[in-house]
Amino acid sequence: MAEVEINAVSKAFGKTQALSDLSLTIGNGEFVALLGPTGAGKTTALRLVAGLEQPDKGSIRIDGRDVTGDAPADRDVAFVFQQYSLYPHLTVFENMAFALRAPTRRVPEADIRAKVQEIARLLHIETKLDNKATQLSGGQMQRVAIGRALVRSPSIYLMDEPLSSLDAKLRGELRLELKRIQVDLGATILYVTHDQTEAMTMASRIGVIEGGRLMQIGTPREIYENPVNAHVAARLGQPVINLLPAALFGGAPAGVETVGARTEHLTIARSGGDVSATVKRVEHLGDQSHLHLDVAGRPVVTLADPEAGFGAGDVVSLRLNKPLFFDARGWRVAA
Numbered sequence: 224m225a226e227v228e229i230n231a232v233s234k235a236f237g238k239t240q241a242l243s244d245l246s247l248t249i250g251n252g253e254f255v256a257l258l259g260p261t262g263a264g265k266t267t268a269l270r271l272v273a274g275l276e277q278p279d280k281g282s283i284r285i286d287g288r289d290v291t292g293d294a295p296a297d298r299d300v301a302f303v304f305q306q307y308s309l310y311p312h313l314t315v316f317e318n319m320a321f322a323l324r325a326p327t328r329r330v331p332e333a334d335i336r337a338k339v340q341e342i343a344r345l346l347h348i349e350t351k352l353d354n355k356a357t358q359l360s361g362g363q364m365q366r367v368a369i370g371r372a373l374v375r376s377p378s379i380y381l382m383d384e385p386l387s388s389l390d391a392k393l394r395g396e397l398r399l400e401l402k403r404i405q406v407d408l409g410a411t412i413l414y415v416t417h418d419q420t421e422a423m424t425m426a427s428r429i430g431v432i433e434g435g436r437l438m439q440i441g442t443p444r445e446i447y448e449n450p451v452n453a454h455v456a457a458r459l460g461q462p463v464i465n466l467l468p469a470a471l472f473g474g475a476p477a478g479v480e481t482v483g484a485r486t487e488h489l490t491i492a493r494s495g496g497d498v499s500a501t502v503k504r505v506e507h508l509g510d511q512s513h514l515h516l517d518v519a520g521r522p523v524v525t526l527a528d529p530e531a532g533f534g535a536g537d538v539v540s541l542r543l544n545k546p547l548f549f550d551a552r553g554w555r556v557a558a
């Protein structure tokens with residue numbers, strides 16, 4: 224494993240600026256997630272580190288060595304692709320052993336066997352090693368795709384939304400396992416996703432990327448509690464942060480145009496708050512409810528205790544507690 228440094232890298236495809244001036248260091252043994260919507264430049268960032276694309280500007284260093292001009296094979300990175308592809312005619316074992324069998328590596332057969340078995344155990348697919356890749360469930364195929372990378376000990380694992388094709392339950396399970404494996408192996412991982420839960424639960428640091436620009440990088444807590452702008456604030460948190468005109472509430476610092484209120488910034492009472500709201504709809508999620516409110520014609524969504532007994536048509540009162548403040552351009556203003 225090694226430290227990987229992306230230094231002021233830009234990349235355009237024709238007229239599309241896929242990445243602009245991206246700088247990011249992934250420390251040895253660190254799990255960094257790039258979080259962003261579709262088209263943000265996430266896959267492009269991984270492909271540049273892998274050497275599958277050349278940057279227009281900037282450089283990439285692995286373990287202190289400038290690899291910008293190096294071919295993918297000379298970079299010692301392992302890639303789990305967004306569209307995972309297994310060799311259908313090979314067994315799970317052979318799929319996982321594939322990279323270790325490269326002629327240049329000359330790994331002894333006994334070592335290959337031991338390594339594949341170790342990783343298959345970690346991924347809970349050890350009983351499937353003799354199956355053809357086609358004789359697996361989607362979740363198992365995804366594990367094999369990850370396993371193919373994990374059998375190697377590269378300088379960095381590059382993972383492109385490796386859990387995205389799974390259902391929610393499997394995704395939750397594999398998320399936990401992948402994190403445990405990363406810690407066990409001391410692996411350095413650059414992981415890209417549009418799923419905030421994956422980023423929050425697995426990454427030691429999250430980079431929020433949008434339109435090819437890195438907007439903020441920090442621990443999940445820093446990003447959640449201290450977003451630099453309204454874009455970043457809206458990336459994390461469920462239900463999504465409510466962005467409301469400051470004029471609705473009064474009492475905001477000078478220069479504040481927008482108030483950002485997450486569930487924890489809102490207290491709902493029958494009366495006595497800062498502003499009145501009408502309950503439009505209550506979505507029952509089981510242990511909690513989503514309360515859809517109308518505040519002076521603006522939609523506001525917050526969580527509520529199902530026991531609180533709010534129903535459509537109720538008029539309630541909202542109180543703000545230490546919300547986030549943003550200026551006219553969406554940048555954060557100190558409270």
Ligand SMILES: Nc1ncnc2c1ncn2[C@@H]1O[C@H](COP(=O)(O)OP(=O)(O)OP(=O)(O)O)[C@@H](O)[C@H]1O
Pocket residue numbers: 236237239240241259260261262263264265266267268305417
């Ligand atoms: N080979 C290419 N040729 C032309 N345009 C490309 C190419 N690869 C990427 N792009 C464009 O660059 C931008 C970033 O693409 P990228 O694949 O990095 O996004 P992404 O964040 O991985 O999105 P997704 O979440 O949908 O996978 C997009 O606008 C995309 O259309």
Ligand SMILES: [Mg+2]
Pocket residue numbers: 265266267305383
């Ligand atoms: Mg992508």
